[in-house]
Amino acid sequence: MDQELMSNEENYCFDIAGYLHVPGVLNRGEVEQLNQTIDKAGQLSDMLGWDGELKEPFRELLVHPHLVWYLNQIVGIGFRLDREPKILCDETCDTTAPLIGGNEPRMPGIAYYHQNGRRYCEGVRVIWALEDVNEGDGGFVLLPCSHKSNVASPEDITTGEDDMGLTHQPVLKAGDLLIVALSALQGMRPWQGAGQQRLLSYEYVGRGVIRSAGTGSMTEEEPHPEWHDSLSEEQRASLYKPGYKSTTPAPTIVTDGKTVKMDETREVFHPSIYKLDPDSEIDYKEFYFWDLNGYLVLRGVMDEEWLAAANETIDKFEDRIVVGEELARGSKSLAGTGRPLLSGLLELPEPYCEPFRQMIAHPVVEHRLNWMGASGGRCGGATAFCSVLGGSGHSLHSNNEPLYPPMGYVFQNGRSYDQAVTVAWQLRDVEPGLGGFACVPGSHKAFYPMPPGIRTCDDDMGLVVQPVMKAGDVLFFGDGATTHGALAWKNPISRRGILIKYTSRNFHRSGGDMVHPESRWGDLIAGMSDAQLAVMRGPDRDVGTNNVPRLQVENGQVAVSYERGSALYSKEAPTGPLTK
Ligand SMILES: [Fe+2]
Numbered sequence: 150m151d152q153e154l155m156s157n158e159e160n161y162c163f164d165i166a167g168y169l170h171v172p173g174v175l176n177r178g179e180v181e182q183l184n185q186t187i188d189k190a191g192q193l194s195d196m197l198g199w200d201g202e203l204k205e206p207f208r209e210l211l212v213h214p215h216l217v218w219y220l221n222q223i224v225g226i227g228f229r230l231d232r233e234p235k236i237l238c239d240e241t242c243d244t245t246a247p248l249i250g251g252n253e254p255r256m257p258g259i260a261y262y263h264q265n266g267r268r269y270c271e272g273v274r275v276i277w278a279l280e281d282v283n284e285g286d287g288g289f290v291l292l293p294c295s296h297k298s299n300v301a302s303p304e305d306i307t308t309g310e311d312d313m314g315l316t317h318q319p320v321l322k323a324g325d326l327l328i329v330a331l332s333a334l335q336g337m338r339p340w341q342g343a344g345q346q347r348l349l350s351y352e353y354v355g356r357g358v359i360r361s362a363g364t365g366s367m368t369e370e371e372p373h374p375e376w377h378d379s380l381s382e383e384q385r386a387s388l389y390k391p392g393y394k395s396t397t398p399a400p401t402i403v404t405d406g407k408t409v410k411m412d413e414t415r416e417v418f419h420p421s422i423y424k425l426d427p428d429s430e431i432d433y434k435e436f437y438f439w440d441l442n443g444y445l446v447l448r449g450v451m452d453e454e455w456l457a458a459a460n461e462t463i464d465k466f467e468d469r470i471v472v473g474e475e476l477a478r479g480s481k482s483l484a485g486t487g488r489p490l491l492s493g494l495l496e497l498p499e500p501y502c503e504p505f506r507q508m509i510a511h512p513v514v515e516h517r518l519n520w521m522g523a524s525g526g527r528c529g530g531a532t533a534f535c536s537v538l539g540g541s542g543h544s545l546h547s548n549n550e551p552l553y554p555p556m557g558y559v560f561q562n563g564r565s566y567d568q569a570v571t572v573a574w575q576l577r578d579v580e581p582g583l584g585g586f587a588c589v590p591g592s593h594k595a596f597y598p599m600p601p602g603i604r605t606c607d608d609d610m611g612l613v614v615q616p617v618m619k620a621g622d623v624l625f626f627g628d629g630a631t632t633h634g635a636l637a638w639k640n641p642i643s644r645r646g647i648l649i650k651y652t653s654r655n656f657h658r659s660g661g662d663m664v665h666p667e668s669r670w671g672d673l674i675a676g677m678s679d680a681q682l683a684v685m686r687g688p689d690r691d692v693g694t695n696n697v698p699r700l701q702v703e704n705g706q707v708a709v710s711y712e713r714g715s716a717l718y719s720k721e722a723p724t725g726p727l728t729k
Contacts, residue, residue: 167296227356247307272331286342294591443593443631480605483542525654536638555656556629576645593630
């Protein structure tokens with residue numbers, strides 16, 4: 150490995166999606182040797198102890214230099230093998246079992262940690278593909294982003310009954326390496342492929358993680374001093390030594406504040422002060438999807454009549470469509486013509502404004518806005534996005550890194566705190582692969598900067614999603630936290646999305662009259678200096694950096710800087726000193 154550290158692309162991908170695909174780590178000869186050895190052994194597990202030379206290639210893989218290099222950075226130095234490797238396939242796995250993993254409730258011993266640029270993914274599954282896995286082959290599947298999920302996985306998703314389109318079956322070539330966070334929801338599905346199924350899986354954990362007992366004879370019996378014999382079962386359970394079969398998983402003492410009682414199932418007992426609220430009127434699966442991905446689609450909110458009225462209005466005012474700038478910003482895949490917009494839909498004359506005014510404070514939508522970011526959100530106007538065949542996409546923008554509070558996403562104690570949500574009403578079908586809104590699921594929790602290939606979509610590592618929608622569907626996305634934009638429009642039928650941006654009660658994103666000190670304070674500010682006036686301003690445009698007058702200290706003196714740092718400069722901001 151000639152680089153010292155993983156690239157930002159690799160960090161970003163593992164960070165937001167919970168897995169990393171490293172192609173071509175093993176060459177054809179190495180893959181062949183492993184396959185022949187498995188065929189010779191005629192077994193699918195216990196390979197580290199196979200006879201004679203048979204075990205050697207599997208022992209070498211255990212500390213393959215490429216793998217060590219990645220795991221030092223992903224798990225942390227001192228990572229260990231948690232359990233013996235095995236071939237994942239229909240013979241060794243229950244392919245009808247629900248997926249396991251997910252980050253709620255949190256399992257600290259396999260969880261994903263990140264703070265101040267330091268990461269510890271305490272548990273990973275490492276898969277070496279020894280045969281190709283094509284699209285639709287089945288076998289190993291995972292749910293991207295679920296290593297950071299704050300909401301417990303719905304049963305429909307773990308069983309596959311209704312996975313909401315979230316399950317991902319990685320496509321691999323023989324010789325590829327796949328590293329998956331153990332806290333990501335994952336499991337095995339029946340093999341449908343024409344070829345042989347051969348995924349070699351090792352599970353590694355952090356240096357201090359207690360997860361499974363080993364297989365040595367020492368693990369059979371936990372030693373204990375004689376005096377333990379006179380203790381109660383619960384007392385002995387409090388004094389257990391980890392690492393033995395009888396103490397893995399750890400014993401569970403159930404408590405109620407008055408009594409102690411052993412629970413033989415050993416399920417984790419971890420009381421909470423909260424209970425799921427069945428009266429919250431929040432659809433649980435919607436909430437899960439939103440927290441996981443940073444966007445949500447509600448199906449069929451508009452009926453035929455409403456859709457027809459809205460579409461007829463756009464047809465009628467087609468001559469008011471203004472073709473704006475090309476927004477591909479240097480991307481090859483997003484390049485095309487400028488973006489046609491029809492704005493001011495709420496201000497159209499009666500009755501044409503009606504189908505759009507109906508979108509404001511609509512009970513179905515307003516309820517979602519309330520649970521996504523609390524009451525008090527306010528919207529600007531409604532604008533139709535009318536891209537035509539050959540129209541450019543919009544280079545992807547926004548991300549949770551760097552953190553930006555006025556537009557960020559936080560989950561705490563069962564609540565979503567998204568400060569900036571855009572609602573997009575679909576007046577026409579959005580077909581698969583034909584362009585339109587696109588986003589990076591999970592980017593609202595990113596800890597690494599957005600890579601250039603994501604911004605342009607020219608090298609998106611399979612992380613960019615273009616949701617398929619029907620006319621009448623409504624899309625929500627965190628427009629400040631979730632990385633989003635649009636793919637080039639490839640449909641001969643032009644796009645018809647009505648975008649309405651909501652800003653939270655907590656921050657200003659546009660400024661306005663009350664920014665000016667005299668509007669806000671009246672005579673109180675008379676005779677103030679520029680520095681004083683700078684701090685007497687009202688809430689101003691809080692988008693990007695350096696877009697309001699601000700104080701600087703130079704040589705012990707306070708001065709006001711009016712320097713413009715961003716294209717989104719506050720309209721109300723003065724260009725220089727106000728006082729004479
Ligand atoms: Fe945007």
